[in-house]
Each structure stands twice: as C-alpha cells, then as structure tokens.
Amino acid sequence: MKIKCDRCAADATVHEVTLKSGEKVEHHLCESCARSAGIAINAAISLEKLVTTFVTQHAAAAGPRAVSNACEGCGLTFAEFRQKGLLGCPSCYASFEQQIGPLIERAHQGATHHCGKTPAKAEFSEAMRQRMTLLRQQLSEAVASEQYERAAVIRDELSRVTEPAPRATSENPPEKSPAKGAAKASRPKRDPAQGEEKAP
Amino acid sequence: MKGRAPQDPGDPRPEGGEGRASRRVTGAGEPTLWNAGGAEWLKGDGPSSDVVLSSRVRLARNFAGFRFVARCTKEERSQIARAAKAHALSGEVWHAGGVIWIDLNDTPEIERQVLVERHLISQQHAKGSEPRGVAISVPDERLSIMVNEEDHLRIQVIRAGLALEHAFAQSSQVDDAVEARADYAFSSRWGYLTACPTNVGTGIRVSVMLHLPGLKLTGEIEKVKRAAGAMNLAIRGFYGEGSEAIGDLFQVSNQTTLGKCEKDILAAFEREVIPRVIEYERVARRTLMEKRRLYLEDQLFRAVGALSNARLMKSDEAMQALSMVRLGVCLGFFPRMNLARVHELMLQTQPAHLQRLARKELDQAERRVERARVLREAFSA
Numbered sequence: 001m002k003i004k005c006d007r008c009a010a011d012a013t014v015h016e017v018t019l020k021s022g023e024k025v026e027h028h029l030c031e032s033c034a035r036s037a038g039i040a041i042n043a044a045i046s047l048e049k050l051v052t053t054f055v056t057q058h059a060a061a062a063g064p065r066a067v068s069n070a071c072e073g074c075g076l077t078f079a080e081f082r083q084k085g086l087l088g089c090p091s092c093y094a095s096f097e098q099q100i101g102p103l104i105e106r107a108h109q110g111a112t113h114h115c116g117k118t119p120a121k122a123e124f125s126e127a128m129r130q131r132m133t134l135l136r137q138q139l140s141e142a143v144a145s146e147q148y149e150r151a152a153v154i155r156d157e158l159s160r161v162t163e164p165a166p167r168a169t170s171e172n173p174p175e176k177s178p179a180k181g182a183a184k185a186s187r188p189k190r191d192p193a194q195g196e197e198k199a200p
Numbered sequence: 201m202k203g204r205a206p207q208d209p210g211d212p213r214p215e216g217g218e219g220r221a222s223r224r225v226t227g228a229g230e231p232t233l234w235n236a237g238g239a240e241w242l243k244g245d246g247p248s249s250d251v252v253l254s255s256r257v258r259l260a261r262n263f264a265g266f267r268f269v270a271r272c273t274k275e276e277r278s279q280i281a282r283a284a285k286a287h288a289l290s291g292e293v294w295h296a297g298g299v300i301w302i303d304l305n306d307t308p309e310i311e312r313q314v315l316v317e318r319h320l321i322s323q324q325h326a327k328g329s330e331p332r333g334v335a336i337s338v339p340d341e342r343l344s345i346m347v348n349e350e351d352h353l354r355i356q357v358i359r360a361g362l363a364l365e366h367a368f369a370q371s372s373q374v375d376d377a378v379e380a381r382a383d384y385a386f387s388s389r390w391g392y393l394t395a396c397p398t399n400v401g402t403g404i405r406v407s408v409m410l411h412l413p414g415l416k417l418t419g420e421i422e423k424v425k426r427a428a429g430a431m432n433l434a435i436r437g438f439y440g441e442g443s444e445a446i447g448d449l450f451q452v453s454n455q456t457t458l459g460k461c462e463k464d465i466l467a468a469f470e471r472e473v474i475p476r477v478i479e480y481e482r483v484a485r486r487t488l489m490e491k492r493r494l495y496l497e498d499q500l501f502r503a504v505g506a507l508s509n510a511r512l513m514k515s516d517e518a519m520q521a522l523s524m525v526r527l528g529v530c531l532g533f534f535p536r537m538n539l540a541r542v543h544e545l546m547l548q549t550q551p552a553h554l555q556r557l558a559r560k561e562l563d564q565a566e567r568r569v570e571r572a573r574v575l576r577e578a579f580s581a
Contacts, residue, residue, distance in 0.1 A: 074271055086268065089268055090387075093387055093390050094387075100397060103397065104390070104400060108400075109432060112389075113389055114392075114400075114401050115459055116401070117372065119383075119386050120376075120380075
C-alpha cells in the first residue's frame with residue numbers, strides 16, 4: 001500500500017526519518033510538499049557520504065565501552081574514528097572489530113566476509129593457516145585417544161610449518177615500524193604465531 | 201622472503217635503471233600529457249558510446265605495516281610516495297606506453313585542477329600540502345595511480361564507452377604487479393583494508409559516466425535516479441562526489457565493496473544495470489525523434505545558436521548546450537561535428553583548462569568571455 005503525503009492527498013515519495021532524543025520521527029511527503037517544507041531533494045547528494053555519516057552515527061551509538069580503547073597499532077581511539085569516519089591503520093580493523101564489525105555489515109548490506117580477489121601471498125598464508133588449524137585439531141585428537149606416536153608425527157609436521165624463516169640480515173636491517181603492531185594485523189601471512197612463510 | 205624490512209612498502213628501485221625510451225619520468229608542465237592527442241576516453245568510440253561516455257574502475261589499496269594516509273607523519277608519507285613512485289614506474293607495472301609521474305606538492309594549483317578536470321585525480325587529492333603524487337599513462341591517460349589520497353594507492357583505469365571488464369582487467373593487472381613488489385594490508389575476513397570502512401573488501405569502485413539528455417527532456421530522469429537508489433547505487437555528477445549533474449551527465453557507481461566479488465559487481469553493472477539505463481535513454485531519444493521532433497530540434501538548434509553567438513558563457517550553460525550538441529551528433533543532426541570534438545570542448549571550457557589555454561590566471565568574469573570565445577570559434581565554422 002502506498003503511503004499518503006502527511007500534508008495533502010498525493011502519494012508520498014519523500015520519506016524523512018529523524019532521531020529526536022532517541023525517538024524515531026517519520027515524515028512522509030509528496031515531492032512538492034517536501035520542497036515547500038524545505039527538505040532538499042538533491043540527487044547529487046553523495047550516497048557514499050551518507051553511508052559514512054551512517055557509519056559514524058551508528059559508531060556514536062555503539063556506546064561508551066568503546067571510547068577508551070585505543071588501537072594498538074596507531075593509538076587511534078574509537079572516539080576519533082567516530083568523529084572522522086576514517087580508521088588509522090590496518091590494525092584498527094582487529095582492534096575495533098567488535099565495534100565496527102556490525103557497522104561494516106550494515107554499510108555493506110549485511111556482508112560479513114570478503115569475497116573476491118586475494119593477494120597471491122595472502123592466499124598462500126591462508127592455505128597455511130588452514131593447514132595448521134587442521135594439524136592442531138589432529139594433534140589434540142591423537143593426544144586424547146593416546147595415539148602418542150601419531151601425535152609426535154603431527155607435532156613434527158606442525159613445527160616444520162611454523163619454523164621461523166630467517167630474520168633480517170645485516171644487509172637488510174629491520175627498521176623501527178612506523179605503525180607498531182600494524183604489521184601483525186595487516187600481514188596475516190607473517191603472524192609471528194604462525195611463523196613467516198617462505199617465498200612461494 | 202627477501203628479508204625486506206617489515207614496514208618497507210616494497211623495494212624502491214632506482215628510477216633511471218630500467219630505461220625504456222617510451223617510459224618517461226617528468227614533472228608537471230611536461231607537454232606529453234596535454235598535446236599528444238588527448239585522453240582515450242574522450243574519443244567517443246567505445247561500446248554504447250551514444251549513451252556511455254566512459255567506464256572507470258578504481259581499486260583502493262594500502263601497504264602493510266604503514267598507518268593509513270590521514271594518520272601518517274610527513275616522513276611516512278614521503279616514504280610511501282617514494283616507494284609507490286618506484287612501483288608505478290617499474291617495467292612490470294607499466295607494460296606499454298609512456299608514463300609520467302607528477303609530484304603534486306610541486307605542482308601549481310591550476311595544473312592540479314587540470315588533472316581534476318581530466319578525471320585523473322580527485323578534488324581531495326588536488327588539495328593539501330603533504331607528500332603525494334600521481335602516475336599517469338600517456339598519451340592515452342587510461343591509467344592513473346593516485347598516491348597518498350585517502351588510501352596509499354588508488355589504481356584507476358578509464359576506458360571509452362561501456363568497457364568495465366576491460367578496465368577491471370587492466371587495473372587488476374597493475375594491482376598484481378604492485379603486489380608482486382610490495383605487501384598489501386589485507387585480512388582474510390575483511391579483504392583489502394582501507395582507511396574508510398565503506399571501501400573495505402574488494403576496494404573496488406566501478407563507475408559509468410552516462411549521458412542522459414533524452415530522459416531529461418522527457419522528464420523521466422527522476423525515475424532512473426530512484427531506481428538506481430533502490431539498487432544501492434550512487435548517482436553523482438560529472439565531477440564525482442558532491443558535484444551536480446551538469447550537462448545531463450550522470451556517474452553511476454557501486455556503493456558496497458564487501459561480500460560481493462569483483463566479477464559479480466562488474467557483471468551486474470555491465471550486463472544488467474547499465475544496459476537497462478542505455479535502453480531507457482535510447483527509447484526516450486526515439487520518442488523525441490518520432491513524437492516531439494519540433495521540440496527536440498528547437499532545443500538542439502537553440503544550443504548551437506548560443507554556442508555560436510554568446511559573448512559571455514557560464515560553465516553550466518556551456519555544458520548544457522554541449523550536451524544538446526552531443527545528443528544532436530548521436531541523432532545525426534550535426535554531421536560536421538563529432539563526439540570527440542564535443543568531449544574535448546566539454547573539457548576545454550572547464551575553468552582550469554581555459555586558464556591553461558589562455559596561459560594566464562582568469563577570474564570568473566574573464567573565464568566567461570574566454571569560454572564564449574573558444575566555443576564561438578568551434579561553432580562558427
């Protein structure tokens with residue numbers, strides 16, 4: 001059923017929803033009443049900006065528990081993200097995952113996971129991560145069922161997978177990372193817990 | 201691994217060492233960009249070019265181990281710009297043709313605005329005083345890589361007409377070549393990590409520039425805008441975010457970047473959404489030709505009248521009149537004019553291009569005189 005304009009009998013085509021003190025107030029107007037009410041009907045309005053506004057507004061509603069947290073990678077606080085709508089470094093996605101997860105989902109029509117192109121190196125590390133998860137699971141099962149010989153084989157296999165690759169040499173000294181911790185979250189393939197991968 | 205320092209966004213190799221005659225490294229003001237036949241997308245010869253001006257694919261990418269641009273120190277931005285420049289100019293990334301690198305910090309404002317008007321950088325990228333730059337393929341201007349805009353890299357390919365899949369193929373190829381030299385910020389859950397969460401995932405923005413004068417004249421344009429909104433697509437003007445739809449030009453782009461793979465986003469655009477809009481526009485044009493011929497002709501010839509005679513011309517007025525000429529060319533009314541020339545005039549009469557042409561700064565009133573002069577010259581013949 002079509003909604004009628006609040007002011008005349010025409011069909012409402014402009015729907016304005018505002019929040020006043022947490023209460024949702026809806027107005028349904030036809031185009032001419034909306035114009036006379038001073039509601040801008042501007043198709044050039046940036047929908048991307050609207051989405052960003054939406055994200056920041058909902059981030060604001062995410063509550064005070066988020067405010068004191070700072071990203072371990074760049075020191076950005078959730079309050080700062082709320083103000084600008086921009087994250088500070090790749091680690092922010094992990095640091096604020098609980099708060100921004102639902103916002104990202106809403107901004108992307110309910111999507112919760114990436115689908116599509118993946119860096120070739122990340123594909124390799126993802127395969128390794130899955131392999132390690134499987135090996136750890138098999139190790140627990142072997143220990144639980146007292147198959148110690150099998151457990152030893154799996155343990156050796158795990159240590160081969162997680163064996164750290166050679167670190168930086170004197171020719172290539174590691175420099176102080178500008179975003180401490182950022183490397184960890186943004187380079188899943190080099191998670192120290194998993195060890196570095198070898199060049200594929 | 202080659203033992204690269206973790207925060208190094210790749211391996212900035214010496215620029216001079218890869219010498220290919222066609223690859224040129226230069227600063228702003230180098231004539232290559234402007235005098236070599238113009239951007240390919242202006243030529244008006246792509247698929248469905250009667251309605252589609254251009255197709256653009258843009259990929260947002262960030263290097264691992266670095267903060268996002270807005271939170272970087274000046275030194276970090278310089279470091280990113282140096283590495284990105286080296287990647288962008290490397291032989292693996294640049295397969296064919298020439299390339300120029302423009303350090304935007306050393307570039308006068310008018311030159312930066314010229315780049316904005318040619319859709320090679322964004323308005324946001326033109327502003328500011330931090331280390332940033334852009335690599336541009338010449339002479340076709342098909343590919344540009346914005347460095348230190350909102351994200352470390354924005355790889356952009358523009359093609360004439362409806363050619364999104366080609367544009368994606370090329371941008372993806374460049375993306376792969378950069379990735380072979382550097383590590384991107386990526387998470388298996390969120391995909392390519394971007395400064396703004398609205399771009400996270402594929403980091404892809406697919407845009408098509410549509411010329412819809414028929415729908416405008418038949419009064420059906422609002423319907424198309426509403427339909428696009430319902431499909432969660434953004435409709436913007438000729439100059440992107442926040443710009444008005446001047447000259448009946450509308451840029452339609454995707455809004456969501458997470459959860460749908462590039463192939464599906466492209467297929468929805470190239471095979472479903474855009475062909476439908478093209479068909480609406482063509483029907484509107486046919487209706488005008490068959491049922492409102494006199495009204496249509498009046499609009500077209502009034503526009504030519506203004507373009508051939510006006511002494512003062514505002515930017516919007518020029519774009520609107522050129523839109524009518526473009527429509528007339530497509531409908532066969534102006535055999536001595538062609539799409540490439542109309543597109544060229546659309547750019548040439550933009551404020552920064554006019555000033556570049558006049559070789560001096562012009563205020564608004566002077567630009568109106570100059571714009572009218574350029575157009576009179578083009579149309580009096």
